[in-house]
Amino acid sequence: MSNLLEVTNLRVEHRGKPIVDDVSFTLEKGEALGLAGESGCGKTTTALSLMKMLPSGLKQSGGIVLRPPDLEEPIRIDRRTEAGMQVVRWRHISLVFQGAMNSLDPVKYIDAQIAEVIRLHEDGVSGKQVHARIDDLLTTVGLTPALGHRYSHQLSGGQRQRVMIALALACRPSLVIADEPTTALDVVMQAQVLQLLEWLRRELGLALILISHDLGVLAETCDRIAVMYAGRIVETGPVAGVFASPQHPYTKRLLDSLPVIGGSRGLAPPIPGGPPDPGDPPDGCAFHPRCPYSTERCLKDPALREVAPGQSAACHFAPWSSWPEIKPVSVGVRT
Amino acid sequence: MNENNLISVRDLEVQFRQRRKVARALDGVSLDWKKGEVLGVVGESGCGKSTLARAILGLQDLAGGEVVLDGNAGSGRKARSDLRRRVQMIFQDPYQTLNPRQKVKDIVTEPLVIQGLPKAGRDKTVRAALRDVGLDPERYLDRYPHQLSGGQRQRVAIAAALVLEPEGLICDEPVSMLDASVRSQILSVLLELQKRRNLALIFITHDLSLAWSLCDRIAVMYLGRVVESGSAVDVIEDPRHPYTKALVTAIPVPEPGGGGSRELLQGELPDATDVPKGCRFHPRCPKRFEPCDQVDPSLQPVGTKGREVACLLYSDATLRADVEPTHG
Numbered sequence: 001m002s003n004l005l006e007v008t009n010l011r012v013e014h015r016g017k018p019i020v021d022d023v024s025f026t027l028e029k030g031e032a033l034g035l036a037g038e039s040g041c042g043k044t045t046t047a048l049s050l051m052k053m054l055p056s057g058l059k060q061s062g063g064i065v066l067r068p069p070d071l072e073e074p075i076r077i078d079r080r081t082e083a084g085m086q087v088v089r090w091r092h093i094s095l096v097f098q099g100a101m102n103s104l105d106p107v108k109y110i111d112a113q114i115a116e117v118i119r120l121h122e123d124g125v126s127g128k129q130v131h132a133r134i135d136d137l138l139t140t141v142g143l144t145p146a147l148g149h150r151y152s153h154q155l156s157g158g159q160r161q162r163v164m165i166a167l168a169l170a171c172r173p174s175l176v177i178a179d180e181p182t183t184a185l186d187v188v189m190q191a192q193v194l195q196l197l198e199w200l201r202r203e204l205g206l207a208l209i210l211i212s213h214d215l216g217v218l219a220e221t222c223d224r225i226a227v228m229y230a231g232r233i234v235e236t237g238p239v240a241g242v243f244a245s246p247q248h249p250y251t252k253r254l255l256d257s258l259p260v261i262g263g264s265r266g267l268a269p270p271i272p273g274g275p276p277d278p279g280d281p282p283d284g285c286a287f288h289p290r291c292p293y294s295t296e297r298c299l300k301d302p303a304l305r306e307v308a309p310g311q312s313a314a315c316h317f318a319p320w321s322s323w324p325e326i327k328p329v330s331v332g333v334r335t
Numbered sequence: 336m337n338e339n340n341l342i343s344v345r346d347l348e349v350q351f352r353q354r355r356k357v358a359r360a361l362d363g364v365s366l367d368w369k370k371g372e373v374l375g376v377v378g379e380s381g382c383g384k385s386t387l388a389r390a391i392l393g394l395q396d397l398a399g400g401e402v403v404l405d406g407n408a409g410s411g412r413k414a415r416s417d418l419r420r421r422v423q424m425i426f427q428d429p430y431q432t433l434n435p436r437q438k439v440k441d442i443v444t445e446p447l448v449i450q451g452l453p454k455a456g457r458d459k460t461v462r463a464a465l466r467d468v469g470l471d472p473e474r475y476l477d478r479y480p481h482q483l484s485g486g487q488r489q490r491v492a493i494a495a496a497l498v499l500e501p502e503g504l505i506c507d508e509p510v511s512m513l514d515a516s517v518r519s520q521i522l523s524v525l526l527e528l529q530k531r532r533n534l535a536l537i538f539i540t541h542d543l544s545l546a547w548s549l550c551d552r553i554a555v556m557y558l559g560r561v562v563e564s565g566s567a568v569d570v571i572e573d574p575r576h577p578y579t580k581a582l583v584t585a586i587p588v589p590e591p592g593g594g595g596s597r598e599l600l601q602g603e604l605p606d607a608t609d610v611p612k613g614c615r616f617h618p619r620c621p622k623r624f625e626p627c628d629q630v631d632p633s634l635q636p637v638g639t640k641g642r643e644v645a646c647l648l649y650s651d652a653t654l655r656a657d658v659e660p661t662h663g
Contacts, residue, residue: 038514156603157380186379186541188600191585195599213515216544216587243590257519258589259548261571266548267526270519274484290516 002067004029004207005050005175010062012045012054012231017279019058020045020231022304029069029174032201032208034218034239036254037228040278043211044098046228047177050209051093052077052085068092068174091121094168096161096178103164104152110138110163111148117170137166142196158189165196169204176200177209182217194221215258219243227251230276230286233304237311247313247320249291269326285315292326293317338406341503341535342368342391342422348399349386356608360386362559362615363400365634370502371533373526375550375567377543377582381604383559384539388505391537392424420450423496427508429488433480439465440476443495450499464498465491468524486517493524503535511542522549543586547571552641555579558615559607561634565642575637575644577622614647622648 005027012020020042027033035043049060064077066088075088089095097103105113114134118125125133135145141162152160161181168176178197182190198221201208212218218225219239226236227250235248246252256268273290276282282289288298297316306312307319349361361383368374376384389395391402393415404418423446426432433442443461452460462472468490480488489509496504506525510518526549529536540546546553547567554564555576563576574580581600602619605611611618617627624647632650634643 038516158603187543187582187585188379189603190587191597191599192601194587214587215515216589219589220587254515255589257515259544260589261544261547261583261586265568267519267523270523271516272520274486274517275514 003027004031004067004069006063006065007050008063010046010049010064011060012042012049013059013061014057014279018231019278020049020060023062023228023231023233025226025233025236027175027207027209030201030205030207031224032210032222034222034225035209035211035228036213036215036218036225038213038275040275041228042231042278043228044179045231047095047179047209047211050077050177051089051095052080052082053089053095066092066175070174087121090117090168090173091171092173093175093177094171094173096164096168096176096181098180099184104160106152109149109151110155113163114138114148114167114170117167121171133170137169138163140169140200141166142192157185158192161185161189161193162196165193165200169200169206172204173206175207175209177211179211180213181210183212183214190217197221215243215254227254230281231278232286232314234287234315235311235313236304237308241308241311245308247307247311247318248287248315249293250287251313252320252323293324339369340367340406341370341372341404343403343406344368344387344391344400345403346400347387347390347402348397349383349390349395350398351607353608358607359559359610360607361390361400362610364556364559364561365400366554366561366564368503368535368537371529371535372552373529373536373538373550375538375540375546375553376556377540377546377553378556379541379582379604381558381607382556383607384556385507386559387556388424388507388537388539391505392422393418420499421501422503422505423499423501424505424507425489425492425496425509428512429485429492430480430512432492433488435480437479438476439470439478439480439483439491442480442491443498446495446499460498461494464494467497467528468494469520470494484517485513486521489513489521490524493521493528497528497534500532501534503537505537505539507539508541509538510545511540543571543582555582558604558610560615560645561643562616562645563643564634565639569639569642573638575642575649576616576646577620577648578616581619581621614645 003026008024010020010023011018023046037043048054050064054060065074066077067074111134114137115130118130118133134148138145138148143159143162182193185193200206210218210221222239225239225242226233229250235242235251246255253271271290276286284299285302288294302314302316304312304314344364344366347361347364351358351360364387378384386395390397443464444457447457465472465475470490510521513521528534538546538550550567553567553570554561557578563570563579570579571583574583584597585599600619613628613630614632617623627647630647632645632647634645635649637644637649
């Protein structure tokens with residue numbers, strides 16, 4: 001079976017400096033891929049470049065091919081012009097933006113906004129059909145159709161996020177990209193939205209790219225995960241494998257910093273320093289200045305290579321059979 | 336009043352007027368914050384967590400109740416300035432809380448000036464405070480907030496809050512805007528200082544796993560009330576109030592498929608202008624029974640020492656009738 005989405009050697013440059021570099025991945029129909037990493041690591045840039053929606057100062061290159069199940073021919077997104085992309089966006093790939101609160105039009109009713117999306121992307125739909133679809137969509141995302149006749153300020157944060165998801169589903173795309181869809185929400189609301197995404201994936205056979213800095217959220221929702229650092233994928237593989245046995249020190253340290261209820265309380269030693277400046281990462285392995293295991297070898301660029309079945313890591317020392325104890329680094333308090 | 340309490344809060348009420356309606360942001364909160372204790376306050380947005388913090392510091396007019404410092408229910412300016420010197424606060428957004436036109440030096444010195452401390456020792460104190468939060472004074476004293484990263488700003492905020500050597504520090508979502516690696520750095524700074532100075536901390540957060548891993552005690556708030564409190568391990572690992580159970584169920588589990596087929600709380604937090612009659616949680620409660628829409632439960636001791644729950648399931652036998660409390 002061929003993949004729904006193939007991304008090869010994606011690169012995004014800002015003034016000649018790469019902020020996303022050599023990113024490749026594939027996605028099957030109905031599969032959920034999680035993109036993890038800290039701010040500035042290139043997650044959102046990667047997502048935007050899949051839809052060719054990057055700000056004008058950024059230049060992208062690399063292959064992006066989408067094979068929607070309802071089309072004979074694959075769509076070469078990388079070769080499409082802006083006009084050509086307008087028939088792809090929302091019809092085949094849609095995006096749930098970070099901060100749904102600010103993405104809805106404050107002076108239009110909710111149903112009018114959904115209707116606009118449908119009318120723009122599909123010709124010859126009757127008014128009646130549009131209304132039926134809107135009611136359907138709102139019900140699908142767990143809202144009552146009556147909410148359609150409201151303004152966004154009359155909705156709660158969770159409801160607005162559901163409306164954003166309804167918008168993303170309006171033209172029945174085969175791939176939805178959700179960029180931090182739950183970051184602004186409370187635990188309960190977050191769990192509700194994640195449950196909704198999972199249900200949609202099962203019921204509609206949607207493929208999902210979920211971007212989050214919260215590894216717990218990704219573990220629950222995704223089949224595979226890709227961890228990004230300084231514009232590159234440093235580790236990728238099935239969620240079960242990566243969580244049970246991470247093969248890159250960065251992934252390992254991120255996972256250690258998550259409190260797991262019922263496990264040991266207290267703090268794991270934090271990763272020293274901060275994420276590097278995007279566009280100006282350190283030489284060699286970008287993580288080496290913060291890595292407790294780095295040696296001279298790390299000044300050379302590690303390649304992303306398979307180290308366990310289906311699991312790849314960009315670390316010279318992978319596969320790691322065990323992790324040496326880390327001396328707690330003082331993060332500043334005088335003793 | 337107990338000597339060991341840094342602050343005791345009794346029947347605290349805060350109300351906000353909205354046209355003709357009144358929002359009861361705090362509706363009878365009682366809480367003890369012991370000296371040197373790390374107390375977690377958790378709940379959904381709008382439950383009154385931040386209002387509680389502001390009320391404790393006297394930043395909010397009270398509609399009722401009292402804030403007691405050290406067992407002395409003093410009021411007036413003296414008590415207020417005492418409280419502000421001994422209890423400080425840091426906020427969620429380090430991008431908005433620092434004055435963009437002040438240098439780090441001035442930000443950290445300001446509390447000393449306001450409290451009228453002698454000029455002579457100020458510079459030394461400020462340098463020590465910066466070193467305490469892991470910032471090299473030589474490099475950072477003359478910087479402006481825009482020259483700092485989010486984590487560094489939060490460190491400056493902590494330095495400014497701790498320069499007066501308070502006994503208590505209220506942290507309102509101190510790390511929710513920060514990235515994973517920076518987050519654990521800031522938490523380690525806070526906790527190391529807490530241990531070294533026997534500082535009492537209040538951690539306001541909606542992240543239950545964080546509260547579980549760092550706090551001695553946890554208070555769970557719902558719609559302006561504390562509905563459950565007790566040791567952090569007890570409350571999170573064995574929640575008793577149906578609301579706490581619902582919160583714990585909603586925590587994302589960092590294990591593949593960790594969500595499983597859990598039952599989630601439906602609906603949203605009701606409007607504080609329209610608090611449901613009886614138990615305020617009853618419209619969303621999966622375990623509600625006969626008197627829940629009539630009787631407003633108060634906090635009662637349940638189970639282990641120091642554990643309190645406001646739920647009719649655990650109330651006295653006459654009300655409970657034939658309903659058996661479900662444990663665990």
